[in-house]
Amino acid sequence: MKPSNEDSTRLLGRLADSIDSVLDAEMSSALSNLVGSGPVAGGDLAERDLPLLLGRAFAEGMTGRLRIRNETVEKAVYFEAGLPVMASSDDTSDRMLAMLVREGTLDARQYEEAVRVVDATGRKVGAVLVDLGFLRSDELLPAVRRHYESIILTLFSWSAGSWQVDPGVTAGPDRTRLLRHPALLVREGLERGYPTERIALRLGTGRNVFLLDNSTSAADITAQVMTERSEMRVPMLFDGVHSLDEVARASGLPEDAVLRIALTLYCFGALRPVEADGAGRGGARSAVRDLEIDRERVRARYALACESDYFQVLGVDRFADANDVRRAHARLCKEIAPENLGPELWHELKDLVETIREVLDEGLRILCTPVLRSAYEFNLAHGPDVESQPESNGAATPSPTSPPSE
Numbered sequence: 001m002k003p004s005n006e007d008s009t010r011l012l013g014r015l016a017d018s019i020d021s022v023l024d025a026e027m028s029s030a031l032s033n034l035v036g037s038g039p040v041a042g043g044d045l046a047e048r049d050l051p052l053l054l055g056r057a058f059a060e061g062m063t064g065r066l067r068i069r070n071e072t073v074e075k076a077v078y079f080e081a082g083l084p085v086m087a088s089s090d091d092t093s094d095r096m097l098a099m100l101v102r103e104g105t106l107d108a109r110q111y112e113e114a115v116r117v118v119d120a121t122g123r124k125v126g127a128v129l130v131d132l133g134f135l136r137s138d139e140l141l142p143a144v145r146r147h148y149e150s151i152i153l154t155l156f157s158w159s160a161g162s163w164q165v166d167p168g169v170t171a172g173p174d175r176t177r178l179l180r181h182p183a184l185l186v187r188e189g190l191e192r193g194y195p196t197e198r199i200a201l202r203l204g205t206g207r208n209v210f211l212l213d214n215s216t217s218a219a220d221i222t223a224q225v226m227t228e229r230s231e232m233r234v235p236m237l238f239d240g241v242h243s244l245d246e247v248a249r250a251s252g253l254p255e256d257a258v259l260r261i262a263l264t265l266y267c268f269g270a271l272r273p274v275e276a277d278g279a280g281r282g283g284a285r286s287a288v289r290d291l292e293i294d295r296e297r298v299r300a301r302y303a304l305a306c307e308s309d310y311f312q313v314l315g316v317d318r319f320a321d322a323n324d325v326r327r328a329h330a331r332l333c334k335e336i337a338p339e340n341l342g343p344e345l346w347h348e349l350k351d352l353v354e355t356i357r358e359v360l361d362e363g364l365r366i367l368c369t370p371v372l373r374s375a376y377e378f379n380l381a382h383g384p385d386v387e388s389q390p391e392s393n394g395a396a397t398p399s400p401t402s403p404p405s406e
């Protein structure tokens with residue numbers, strides 16, 4: 001089912017926020033081909049290379065084939081719902097047997113024997129390797145995945161050639177969903193073969209400013225890209241105010257590592273460029289103000305959790321029934337969830353948020369348990385020091401701000 005014109009327009013508008021001014025018009029044109037009824041999308045690899053293409057395929061949930069060719073070789077990556085499931089190449093050095101020799105999994109004698117049997121029988125390489133005892137059956141699928149990944153990773157060194165998307169062309173029975181997120185493949189590809197000068201071409205000058213997207217999908221991508229503990233704070237430094245150079249210095253990491261992180265996040269829409277003019281800076285300041293509003297909201301909720309009764313913490317009146325309490329609990333838990341606060345606030349206010357969540361959970365338990373609620377309401381009305389307190393099934397009466405014992 002093709003998306004409507006309205007859906008396509010909304011999609012293009014959203015994507016325009018995550019690409020720079022140089023690539024904006026080009027990418028929008030290509031995406032018009034992908035989502036509309038026009039010709040098949042294609043272009044020059046020098047203008048839009050593999051990191052950008054993998055990011056766009058993932059963002060669009062593309063199912064189809066991406067073909068990339070230079071003067072002598074054609075390679076293809078097949079996608080299902082935006083995830084690579086197979087890769088092929090007509091370069092003999094990309095064949096699975098050649099990869100296994102480079103890895104040291106096969107020696108020269110085994111390689112020659114496997115080639116002889118494959119040529120004589122026409123059987124698939126994997127089945128032959130297992131039959132010959134060169135691979136165990138449980139080693140075959142991981143080897144196939146490594147083979148597909150190795151083909152994809154070789155494409156990061158390509159800076160010249162052409163690309164074309166064939167929507168709906170599937171991998172057939174040879175499909176094998178890769179275990180690694182495509183963003184992680186991009187991160188590795190940038191380290192293994194992507195020219196350094198092209199990173200600067202994509203991100204622009206070190207004075208450029210970027211803002212981390214705090215949406216749930218972007219947070220998932222960010223989590224995939226960070227491979228070392230020392231890198232975890234890097235995304236949070238992209239606050240829409242500090243430049244790329246400033247972020248690199250503040251991170252304490254090598255500049256090239258920060259640039260590869262930035263480009264990976266950028267290609268998958270988790271990092272957005274901020275315009276350098278007044279309007280862009282105003283947008284950045286607005287984002288910072290929004291962050292401060294959320295920060296104060298959490299602090300206020302924490303103060304309420306420490307000082308008020310469960311009705312006030314949950315924001316319900318004394319006559320609220322169990323369903324009202326559950327709805328209020330779900331709403332407030334969603335409000336302070338990591339995906340809504342974003343990684344920066346979550347790490348900054350984690351202790352406060354965890355305390356709020358504990359109080360919310362305890363309030364839910366007490367106000368939705370009749371015997372505990374009855375004792376709690378009596379305690380609120382008469383104070384915790386009354387001499388005579390009701391008993392019900394042996395439950396002690398709680399104080400207004402302390403959880404009751406059951």
